[in-house]
Amino acid sequence: MTTVLEICRWLDRSAIGTDIRESLLFPFIEGFHVLALSLSIGLVVITDLRLMGVVMRNRPASEIWSQFFPWMMSGFGVMFLTGALLFWSHALSAYNSTAFRVKLLLLILSGLNAAIYHLTIYRKLDQWDASPIPPLQARLAGWTSLILWAGVITMGRIMAYTF
Amino acid sequence: MIAASIYPFFAWCERTWVCKEITVHESLFPALETIHLFGLVLLLGTVLILSLRLLGLLMPRQPVPELAQALGRYTALGLGIMLPSGVLMFVATAVRCYGNTSFWVKMCFLAAALVFHFTYFQKALRSGSSPKFAACGALVLWFGVGAAGRSIGFFG
Numbered sequence: 386m387t388t389v390l391e392i393c394r395w396l397d398r399s400a401i402g403t404d405i406r407e408s409l410l411f412p413f414i415e416g417f418h419v420l421a422l423s424l425s426i427g428l429v430v431i432t433d434l435r436l437m438g439v440v441m442r443n444r445p446a447s448e449i450w451s452q453f454f455p456w457m458m459s460g461f462g463v464m465f466l467t468g469a470l471l472f473w474s475h476a477l478s479a480y481n482s483t484a485f486r487v488k489l490l491l492l493i494l495s496g497l498n499a500a501i502y503h504l505t506i507y508r509k510l511d512q513w514d515a516s517p518i519p520p521l522q523a524r525l526a527g528w529t530s531l532i533l534w535a536g537v538i539t540m541g542r543i544m545a546y547t548f
Numbered sequence: 549m550i551a552a553s554i555y556p557f558f559a560w561c562e563r564t565w566v567c568k569e570i571t572v573h574e575s576l577f578p579a580l581e582t583i584h585l586f587g588l589v590l591l592l593g594t595v596l597i598l599s600l601r602l603l604g605l606l607m608p609r610q611p612v613p614e615l616a617q618a619l620g621r622y623t624a625l626g627l628g629i630m631l632p633s634g635v636l637m638f639v640a641t642a643v644r645c646y647g648n649t650s651f652w653v654k655m656c657f658l659a660a661a662l663v664f665h666f667t668y669f670q671k672a673l674r675s676g677s678s679p680k681f682a683a684c685g686a687l688v689l690w691f692g693v694g695a696a697g698r699s700i701g702f703f704g
Contacts, residue, residue: 412698412699412702412703415698415702416698416699419585419588419694419698420592420691420694420695420698422585422588422589422592423588423589423592423593423595423694424596426589426593427589427590427592427593427594427596428596428597430589430590430593430622431593431594431619431622434622440618440619440622441610441615441618448607448609448610452606452607453606456606535586538582538585538586538589539582542578542581542582542585543578543582546578
């Protein structure tokens with residue numbers, strides 16, 4: 386049976402992985418990964434703050450969500466694409482990095498938090514859409530998202546030190 | 549060259565207790581980098597949102613001055629996080645920064661971005677004058693700061 390470690394070793398030694406690691410592609414892709422933080426997490430933060438009832442209280446939560454969504458998703462598209470290439474080039478180091486594992490865990494928790502929010506309180510959006518301060522469950526989802534993404538950035542920064 | 553005449557300042561920075569503390573405690577520099585990134589998310593994130601609004605690509609029903617008022621404090625917070633954390637990282641590595649071309653490119657971009665931000669960009673946010681120029685200028689200058697900043701660690 387092929388283990389995750391074997392896949393990581395294969396990726397790490399592959400021509401593409403080696404090319405990225407040993408050329409200017411790595412800093413270039415890494416630069417995009419860092420700057421796209423503004424489009425992905427930057428927009429998430431403002432959306433979270435609206436859910437927490439902190440910012441743009443006079444605008445419906447649905448307006449911010451629908452307006453931000455396509456930009457936010459293109460930001461996450463860039464993040465996952467560049468992130469996958471960076472992983473490819475350092476798959477073995479990443480496999481052995483605790484920070485990387487914690488980062489993956491936090492990403493999963495963040496997805497779970499978003500899923501729970503969408504399956505519960507978001508379904509009753511018409512009842513609180515215009516409320517300056519959304520209900521407790523929505524505020525909690527905002528706080529949770531903010532904390533988890535701060536953790537993702539922290540782990541991302543730490544993992545680079547283990548490469 | 550102007551830079552050469554201020555070299556003693558760079559050398560002095562690395563003799564300060566701040567530099568020694570950051571160098572002695574291994575985890576302080578990565579911590580400062582992480583805090584610097586938190587600031588980046590707020591600063592570049594809000595500049596991006598406001599620029600997209602000026603270009604008419606985001607929140608078209610929200611008046612520009614209202615959005616600027618709502619997000620301005622987060623841009624300021626981002627800057628308020630990035631500047632002190634950046635200064636501390638600079639003090640800890642001042643001599644290396646002195647010989648690092650990316651550092652000087654970043655400082656030029658930063659000076660231009662700050663001037664542009666507090667003149668044209670703010671004016672466009674308040675009165676809506678030349679919104680496209682303000683948005684493109686802010687994006688190019690601030691993301692230029694970010695790109696040059698990232699290359700300090702990679703190139704030199």
